[in-house]
Amino acid sequence: MQETCRKLPFRAIYRICIIANSIFVGVETYGLHPWIHVTQTVILSVLTFEIIVRFIAADSVKSFFKSGWNLFDLFLVLVIYIPESLFENSSSVMVLRVLRVFRVLRLLRTAGEIKQIISVLIKSFGALFYNGLFFFIFKHLFAIMGVSLFRLPDPATISGDELVR
Numbered sequence: 001m002q003e004t005c006r007k008l009p010f011r012a013i014y015r016i017c018i019i020a021n022s023i024f025v026g027v028e029t030y031g032l033h034p035w036i037h038v039t040q041t042v043i044l045s046v047l048t049f050e051i052i053v054r055f056i057a058a059d060s061v062k063s064f065f066k067s068g069w070n071l072f073d074l075f076l077v078l079v080i081y082i083p084e085s086l087f088e089n090s091s092s093v094m095v096l097r098v099l100r101v102f103r104v105l106r107l108l109r110t111a112g113e114i115k116q117i118i119s120v121l122i123k124s125f126g127a128l129f130y131n132g133l134f135f136f137i138f139k140h141l142f143a144i145m146g147v148s149l150f151r152l153p154d155p156a157t158i159s160g161d162e163l164v165r
Helices: 004-027 034-058 060-065 067-078 090-110 112-123 125-149 160-164
Strands: none
Touching: 004 034, 004 090, 034 067, 067 160, 112 125
16 A cells, blocks of 8 residues: 555656646647757656666566567657657658657556556457458358349340340
């Protein structure tokens, strides 16, 4: 219980940073103000600090990289460090900005219920594939039945008198 209470202030700061960062990414599309850049740098520092602490607290390097959430968070933090000036065309910069918007998905890691829903969705992909295969088979069967039942007569087998009618 005491450990949970110690985590609460950092989780609140963490969530506020992510929400503020997401808002500022949207605001950046209208123009870059110096205080937005400073705020983004502070938020980047907090997120980087959090990843480093989790890496140090992990049992081993392998256990840190075994967690999909750690990899996701690490990827999102590393994307922040890619400078936009590295790209020559605007479409590459737009892709980078879109990737930065995914930082808000880091909030999913902090909510236990959402983590459970996502893990169930990931586990259900196998069943989803078989459901899709099942529906494809039925669609194929009904397509064959529809072509067979509603096919127009072959013009080569129809006499001239029947064509006039």
